[in-house]
Amino acid sequence: MxxxxxxxxxxxxxxxxxxxxxxxxxxxxxxxxxxxxxxxxxxxxxxxxxxxxxxxxxxxxxxxxxxxxxxxxxxxxxxxxxxxxxxxxxxxxxxxDDRFHARYNAKDKTYIYKIWNEAYSHPFMRKYSMHVAKKLDIESMRQAAQHFIGEHDFTAYSNAKSKKKDSVRTIYSLDIEETADGFIQLRVSGNGFLYNMVRKIVGTLIDVGLGDIRPEDIPAIINSKERSQTGGMADASGLYLEKIHF
Incomplete structure (x- = not known):
């Protein structure tokens, strides 16, 4: 073959x-x-x-x-x-090589998420980003992001439809930057992600940026293993699988 x-x-x-x-x-x-x-x-x-x-x-x-x-x-x-x-x-x-397997040989994956953070919509990127009209506190979001890094049980950030029995994943990095074209871009790398996990993490960080969740609350949310504690889920339109390492 x-x-x-x-x-x-x-x-x-x-x-x-x-x-x-x-x-x-x-x-x-x-x-x-x-x-x-x-x-x-x-x-x-x-x-x-x-x-x-x-x-x-x-x-x-x-x-x-x-x-x-x-x-x-x-x-x-x-x-x-x-x-x-x-x-x-x-x-x-x-x-x-015959032994190469796209899923089992993947060592880590990186996703990016784009947020358009202006009072007006972006006509050309509305299908490829999430619009948040209220100004986000990016520094608070960066502080919160640090709590996701490392190995955690991400049951709280899984979906009820997920068939994965093991919810432990390791996040290597989670960076937030303002891009030259005016977007807020989040880039997250890890050894694997649960169903909807990235969108739920971004949703929590948006809630932090809006002042609805405090950065220091993140460890308790993760440890609760309760999906109801994570807040909203970010739109699918802003999420991109950027790269996979083998």
């Missing part, structure tokens, strides 16, 4: 997330698998590194698939980019 690694970008706005669903082909995985089945003449299953939620975007999602035929990497890439809808692009195709 030949094992191919894909690096993929997509606008998740009109999809029900990455993972193929039994009752819908309106997923990123489903679209790519269908294109590959047309190319190869048979069913192809791809494995993604991250199961991004509905509406979430990706700058560098990684996936792999195995087929018996040996096809040139350029042929696969050119076919996919011709066949796929314009909101999904394949940046790179690589023939890799």
């Amino acid at each position: 030949n094992n191919y690694k894909l690096t993929i970008q997509y606008d998740g706005g009109r999809y029900k997330g990455w993972q193929r669903l039994g009752d819908s082909e309106n997923t990123v995985q489903g679209k790519i698998e269908h294109a590959l089945s047309v190319l190869t003449g048979g069913p192809v299953e791809i494995i993604g590194s991250s199961r991004t939620d509905a509406g979430v975007h990706a700058l560098a999602q990684v996936a792999n698939f195995k087929i018996s035929d040996s096809l040139p990497e350029t042929k696969i890439m050119n076919f996919l980019n011709h066949y796929l809808p314009p909101d999904i692009s394949v940046k790179e195709v690589q023939l890799v």
Whole structure:
């Protein structure tokens, strides 16, 4: 079998997330698998590194698939980019070792989140960021962010639909910056994330920035393991899977 690694970008706005669903082909995985089945003449299953939620975007999602035929990497890439809808692009195709597994071999993942923090909306980025009209206290948000770093049981930041039995994850960094184009950007890296975890963390930090939660309250919220303590959840539109390390 030949094992191919894909690096993929997509606008998740009109999809029900990455993972193929039994009752819908309106997923990123489903679209790519269908294109590959047309190319190869048979069913192809791809494995993604991250199961991004509905509406979430990706700058560098990684996936792999195995087929018996040996096809040139350029042929696969050119076919996919011709066949796929314009909101999904394949940046790179690589023939890799048979043991490579996009999900199990991922060591850490980085997400970014964009907030537009002005009284008026951003007409061109309204589908790719979250609008918060009231000015945020960024320094308080940075203080709060430090409490998320390290190994914690993130049950409070999981979703009731999550099937993960182990809620312990390690966050390596969580940085907040004001970008040159006027956005507040949060970048979080960790060894893995629970369903909706990043959006819930960002939602808590927004509540801190609005003065509804104090930075020093974060450890107690995490330790409570109560989902009701975390406050709001940030919109899917502002979240991007930025990179994955193997």
